[in-house]
Amino acid sequence: EPMLAVLTFVLAPCAILLSHFLGQKFKDYHIKIQESEGRYRTFIQEQIQNILVVKAFCREKESVCESEKLQNQRLRWVTSRSKINTAGSAILSMGYWLGYLTAFIWGAFRLSEGAATFGTLAAFIQLVEQVQEPFICLAYDLPQLFTSQASAGRLMELDQLQGEKNLENMKKWKSTGICLENVSFSYDPAKEVLVNVNIRIQPGEIVALAGMSGEGKTTLIRLLLSLVSPKSGKVCFFNSAGHKTESSAAFRHFISYVPQGNTLFSGTIEENLRIGRPDATEKDIEQALQAANALDFIKKLPGGIHTKIGENGYGLSEGQAQRLSIARALIKKAPVLILDEATSALDIHTEKGILQSVKKLGASRTCIIITHRPTAYEVCDRVLKIQNGQLMEFCNPNRLSRGTEAV
Secondary structure, three states: OHHHHHHHHHHHHHHHHHHHHHHHHHHHHHHHHHHHHHHHHHHHHHHHHOHHHHHHOOOHHHHHHHHHHHHHHHHHHHHHHHHHHHHHHHHHHHHHHHHHHHHHHHHHHHHHOOOOOHHHHHHHHHHHHHHHHHHHHHHHHHHHHHHHHHHHHHHHHHHOOOOOOOOOOOOOOOOOEEEEEEEEEOOEOOEOOEEEEEEEEOOOOEEEEEOOOOOOHHHHHHHHOOOOOOOEEEEEEEOOOOOEEEOOHHHHHHEEEEOOOOOOOOEEHHHHHOOOOOOOOHHHHHHHHHHOOOHHHHHOOOOHHHOEEOHHHOOOOHHHHHHHHHHHHHOOOOOEEEEEOOOOOOOHHHHHHHHHHHHOOOOOOEEEEEOOOHHHHHHOOEEEEEEOOEEEEEOOHHHHHHOOOOO
16 A cells, blocks of 8 residues: 555654654763763762861861752753653654554555455554564664763763873983973963973982972973973983983883872782882882881881771871872882972971982982972972973072072
8 A cells, every 4th residue: 555655654764853853862961961970979079088178167068068969960961861761752652553543544444445355454554563663663772872872972082082102112221311392381272381491400410399389390290200291392301321212101110209198099008118119129118118207107007017008098197198108209219209299298307307318319319309398408409490481490599498599
């Protein structure tokens, strides 16, 4: 029957188009749900990690309210997606049964005219099922297809991130110098963090890096670690023989880094120290702890270096955690040591002892110390200050506290 064929092949594509429209809406809602869930999980994680700050500032009620707000936001998106899914399923089911009804009415009409038989009517209904069912199944699968597409799109964004430059088969240098040539960098195109920075740090030199918060000290360290790439210019390393190589992720093997804050992992103290060098001997561990002025308090612990600590060094004071972070860096014995506010939680006497230990590491160890304390400058060969994206050098470190700058 030509008319049934026309109706079938008109209604079925309409169902597919409707499913496509609903699927697009379904995809948009699915992305919104994933984004809201990410914000909610991030918020909960931050609140738990900073529970001390939340309680100290009596922010419990505000924290709960914000949590409920994020939950309700996610609930709205989930509800909207469910409504779209339910509406789409209902419309498609209605269209499916409408096809059966149309075939039945048309067959009954033709039967009443004597132009068809009961066998023909049964054949009509079976034909509708055989033609409609593949289209309906495809229409039901489209929302899932759009959901998968939305999830895959988020993963593809990660896959499209630029990979790190990593030079393989590099020979380890015993001493390493640092050279920045006309380096500029910015997170925001409208505001430069570093502008045409030029610096040369000789192998074995101890340099202090000073400057106000937000001036770019940590950014400079990220450039040395190849965590970010300069907008222009080059970051290079060179050895005592004069061989120079542009920085890459591979050069992190040449750098021991002590970042700001508490960066210890859950586990034993020994496991945290061996992150610096897994094959370190007991003597190496003891020497590193001695240099970091941490051996005495570790001996007083019930388990010594086998004492278990919680996440972020739970169970230790800030000063103890900092000293362990310094020991972890020293045990690596890399030719470049970077201390980023690594002694901020220590008293002046302990800080001086650690810095003197750093100075005794030998002429082959290049060291960059980021600090605001003038007492740390006493062990440094030079003091550099970042201001307005530029590097300024002081001829006498001891004059920095009085604000006298070198020309």
